[in-house]
Amino acid sequence: MNLFAENEIIISKNLIGIDEAGRGALAGPMLLSACKLHKDITWLCDSKKLNEKKREELYTQIIKNSSYLILSFSSDQIDTLGLSTCLKKGLSIIKQHFNKDNDFLYDGNTNYGISGIRTLIKADSKIPQVSAASILAKVNKDRIMNFLAKEFPQYHFEKNKAYGTKMHKELITKFGPCKLHRKSFKLV
Numbered sequence: 001m002n003l004f005a006e007n008e009i010i011i012s013k014n015l016i017g018i019d020e021a022g023r024g025a026l027a028g029p030m031l032l033s034a035c036k037l038h039k040d041i042t043w044l045c046d047s048k049k050l051n052e053k054k055r056e057e058l059y060t061q062i063i064k065n066s067s068y069l070i071l072s073f074s075s076d077q078i079d080t081l082g083l084s085t086c087l088k089k090g091l092s093i094i095k096q097h098f099n100k101d102n103d104f105l106y107d108g109n110t111n112y113g114i115s116g117i118r119t120l121i122k123a124d125s126k127i128p129q130v131s132a133a134s135i136l137a138k139v140n141k142d143r144i145m146n147f148l149a150k151e152f153p154q155y156h157f158e159k160n161k162a163y164g165t166k167m168h169k170e171l172i173t174k175f176g177p178c179k180l181h182r183k184s185f186k187l188v
Contacts, residue, residue, distance in 0.1 A: 015036070017128070019033060
């Protein structure tokens with residue numbers, strides 16, 4: 001494990017922040033995003049703490065002022081490979097995509113065995129580059145779910161974004177799962 005204390009974080013211009021969205025969703029893809037900011041952007045924080053309008057505004061600024069990579073893993077890939085393998089594969093791709101002279105910080109407590117990627121719990125709330133990655137992943141995940149809601153209107157993905165809300169679970173019970181639902185995730 002590559003966990004370090006908050007007081008050990010050295011923020012450099014070469015820091016690549018990494019975060020994901022859709023990890024715990026019951027349907028649809030999981031997106032993993034990496035971001036290297038070229039300019040300071042105000043109001044960055046954990047995407048879950050921002051309303052949709054603010055996320056979209058920040059998303060536009062992030063896209064214009066950063067180098068980034070957004071990866072998507074489908075429900076089928078998650079069911080076949082497993083969530084951890086998808087995350088490990090994604091982190092490896094991110095590390096290969098950006099040159100070796102960068103520092104990598106992933107939100108969470110494990111780097112899935114990928115050396116050179118450090119971790120910090122709640123980094124998406126503390127480190128601007130990770131906040132930016134969080135916003136990139138969340139906005140893209142939400143856009144995908146809004147699009148898929150048109151094909152599968154009975155699940156109201158535009159409202160629940162495929163997370164295990166009470167309403168979403170009731171709709172799965174009523175209509176059964178669709179091809180977007182993760183078979184490896186069991187309803188409790």
